[in-house]
Amino acid sequence: MTLRIVIIGANAAGAKAAAKAKRMNPEASITVIDRGSFISYGACGIPYFVSDTVCDEKELMSTPVGVVRDPAFFWKVKGVEVLTETEAVAIDRKNRRVELKTSAGAGNSFIEYDKLILATGSFPVIPPLAGCELPGIITVKSIEDAIILKEQAISGKRACVIGAGLIGLETVEALSMRGMHVTLVEMQAQILPGVLDLEMARMLEQHIREKGVEVVTSCCVSGFGGNGQVEGVITDHGTFAADLVVLAIGARPNVGLARTSGLFIGETGAIAVDSNLRTSDPDIYACGDCCETTNLVTGAKIYAPLGSTANKQGRVAGINAAGGEDTFAGVLGTAILKVFDFSAGKTGLTEVAARAAGYQVETVLSPAPDRAHFYPEAKPIALKLVADKATGRLLGLQAVGPGAADKRIDAAATAISFRATADQISHLDLAYAPPFSAAMDNLIVAADILKNKLNGHARGISPAEVKQMMDDEDDFILLDVRSPAEHAAVRIAGAKLVPLGVLREKLDTLPKDKEIIAFCKISLRGYEAQKILNAAGFDKVRFMDGGILTWPYALEK
């Protein structure tokens, strides 16, 4: 008997599952159902299509050698049948068949399965706000969205992007590159909530502002104005004029079919699956944006839709449905994006998430050039490490800056997967030559600082805590140990300058009874100052994490 595998959804996860199942079990008959007309497209590429970085939408639907992945391709090359413009309207689990409705409008039909894979994806959240049906309000999900967005991205006109998550920020860049005046509105107090902690987000936000984008955080949208076409976004910060509005406030799993079929839906709202990606029905698998997964650090179930995860899960579901055995244990919540000249991303837990999960955390803020500092292409990158105080294990890493963030995130993601400690990370044999890193890679330097903090040698304080002390008018000395030239260029108001090179000679200019907080450009000299002062009998000394480079507040120039 031929094994009949039916897959609902022909994008990342579904297409991958189909191809892999066929390779695993060439005898199997494999049919993929998709209600859309475009299949197997790289939705993650949409912002780059909108910005004209990618010219033709067909490039998003092609193989690396330029063959369009259409139903004919899937049949000829993969041996898989794809039915487009066909909607799966019901699953008859008892008789193991799926009811299909074609857009052609003929009567419904049925397709029988032995194994069914749900790859129904996600849909963008549309807020229930007045006016949100107005033309000119668009989401970023489908090729159809992409084509409309590209048409309406007209230079000189005004766009308002709502939601400062990954897709929102990528779209901000795309529309700015097309010459639009862009306003970014975010409900939370920072951009990239959940991806970056506040001080890291501030660095990115500053860069985006410098590129001419108006960024409005802590801003609630209450509706949209316009007459036959959107003209403005109404918020508690006033109305922002807009010729084009992009809704990027998140995605929800497409679980209607699973729910009406009686499959178990997890607390996250996505389809519950075990580590084989099997749903509560042993003959039905789910993969990609429609199912939930596990956070490998906390063990909690999470909803974290992402193209890379969808591809990996599609492979696992395809193997298992075809009679093989593979598992997908979960994710670290790794995320990255490019916005203008900056990269920003994370893996594992942010400080906020780690504290919420009950960890006692130690953190490090470490900005440094991403290559040998004398190498002309070196660019700064700020890392934030979040570790478990009890075990020294790295829980998460964030990276922001013009330098190579992705490399450090990938190494950290690998390390976190193996529950690496700060000590293990500090000894990693990473690839070194001046065009690629400093002799001590940023990740290793940060891990060394973490070790120094965990063992009590280094005593740090976060920029936010220092700012709080300033606002509270606490009596302390903020000690700038940079050079006079660095101080002349940019400085924190109220800080006292004693360059590190003369600190040993000028100890008598500092009081021993007051708290001293030392800082430099990146915190290494600040730490040296702490050690010098400690050795000279100053007990109440800390250094400010990350130095002036990660100070997210006003500076004097």
Next chain:
Amino acid sequence: MTLRIVIIGANAAGAKAAAKAKRMNPEASITVIDRGSFISYGACGIPYFVSDTVCDEKELMSTPVGVVRDPAFFWKVKGVEVLTETEAVAIDRKNRRVELKTSAGAGNSFIEYDKLILATGSFPVIPPLAGCELPGIITVKSIEDAIILKEQAISGKRACVIGAGLIGLETVEALSMRGMHVTLVEMQAQILPGVLDLEMARMLEQHIREKGVEVVTSCCVSGFGGNGQVEGVITDHGTFAADLVVLAIGARPNVGLARTSGLFIGETGAIAVDSNLRTSDPDIYACGDCCETTNLVTGAKIYAPLGSTANKQGRVAGINAAGGEDTFAGVLGTAILKVFDFSAGKTGLTEVAARAAGYQVETVLSPAPDRAHFYPEAKPIALKLVADKATGRLLGLQAVGPGAADKRIDAAATAISFRATADQISHLDLAYAPPFSAAMDNLIVAADILKNKLNGHARGISPAEVKQMMDDEDDFILLDVRSPAEHAAVRIAGAKLVPLGVLREKLDTLPKDKEIIAFCKISLRGYEAQKILNAAGFDKVRFMDGGILTWPYALEK
């Protein structure tokens, strides 16, 4: 009693050890002895100084904020005394003192120590060949070398670089950038022996040739000709005219002082140390290029001098000498370099090294774009994975190409440190967005291929084996499953074209009794072809690893 720490050698390892020891133990008196006049310089930066990528040699000796790391800097900032132009001529271990000779020529003096750290570094190998003392024959080690090399790198003149290791290749690039006609001579049959396997080295070699460098492998140098100045390199391939000769045939540990002091020297010829970097004398540590270390994959003692290792070891030696406790377990032999538009590097074992160490290996050759293929800045990178067949553990990774090799090497180095299997690597949650990687990162794709091979689904054959079969005139079909357009552009002579899209229809054009070896551009369609043919009853089918992109032999265009 003040702890007296004496350190011999003020470069990477010694300077790091000194600064770290002082921070660990601010009461300690720390003296660093160096026979040179330049200290704490980035020797790895010399090729970039020679190429004018770095203009001033002072940049190599400066901190990231531009302060020159001279003895005054070390005293004022680090609290460490540095004595330059001072040679340690003997260690009196019984009385724990070092005999010093200054270049000023006054009588010798002694300095007492409680703990001694040897950071005496390495010296470049000078072959015992006739004429090798001729002016114009230079090594790449010291700032003095760098200044001479930069002066003599004259556009239009001829340079011969001897040794195609990391430093040799970096110097080839530097001299070419200065407009010299460069010949690279290597004794072994490939460039970067020990770093890359043959087929990976061939890809890099081809790139270097395309940049106008004459590459001569399997070539033995027997002497140098010239009258008062080098004029030619005499080899078994004839004499190569040269106005400048660079010797880059390796480095040896500087162990003279350790040896005469009776310290144990390992079989590698470098100073033997335990995991605390303690020598056979418990009061003497060694770190950096003068000591041996452990290969973390095989457990064998190796000599692997590198700036990144020296910095990490300096930190460990400094901590331990100052009364703390830290360990350095070993290295993976990670290495990387940039040459023209290519990066090349590795971590862990090459296939050759893995077989020599007794492993049964499985390998994967996987070339692919380093970002989403539709992203305009995507550049190809070829990965080679070497795994242990018995356990599925990754033993090593090599990367060559214009794409981001360093990122994949760092992730693999981290994975190998934790003894990761192909399966674990295939599920890593690496950072994905189109500007940074494909949805399935190169490393994950390669790990998936490795899994397919390890479990018997994918049957590969290396390009070298295919070439051997061709040379032996074996009766087999080399099946090109690319598109007609790709075939028209470039092809392997004698291959039969059946594009993958029509393969299912043209099965009757292929014989079932002959061996078939399928290939495409990168091997993924080749693997699909294997699966299609297997399903149709063809038993003797393999695909060629890496496809035409990693075919290191002649192609028809």
